[in-house]
Amino acid sequence: MDPHMFPAVVQDHVTRLEVVPGNRSSAVVASPVAAALMAGDSDLVARVPERLARYFAARLEVAWFAMPTERPAVTIHQQWHGRLDHDPPHRWLRGHVREASV
Known part of the structure; x- marks a missing residue:
């Protein structure tokens, strides 16, 4: 799936479920933290x-x-320079990124 289509797919699911009457997007924010804070200070619903x-x-x-x-399903790819394949700190970081995205 094209990762740029993911928000539209999720919006389609939420619309079909009628979670919020008149369901529509009110704002687009740069981070899920911003979305959560906006929801906490309004009657909006945030997907986080x-x-x-x-x-x-x-x-x-x-x-x-x-x-x-x-x-x-969304496929997540990691990329790095080949010289870092066996670098212990870089392997540690890649492992943590992998675990966080599962």
């Missing part, structure tokens, strides 16, 4: 990673719920 949703739900007057639908 579950870990972030739980964090803000414990600190702000917001509720969170998992999207009740399957999300489309």
Whole structure:
């Protein structure tokens, strides 16, 4: 799937579920943290990673719920220069990036 299409696919799922009456996008922000803060200070709904949703739900007057639908698969690629294949710090970093994106 083209990664640029992912937001449109998620919006389509949310629209079909009728999570919010008159469901429409009100804002596009640069980060999920900004989206969560906007939702916490308004009547908006934000799509954010579950870990972030739980964090803000414990600190702000917001509720969170998992999207009740399957999300489309997204392929994530890592790229690096070949000379770093066996570099221990770089291997450590790649491993943590891989774990965080699963």
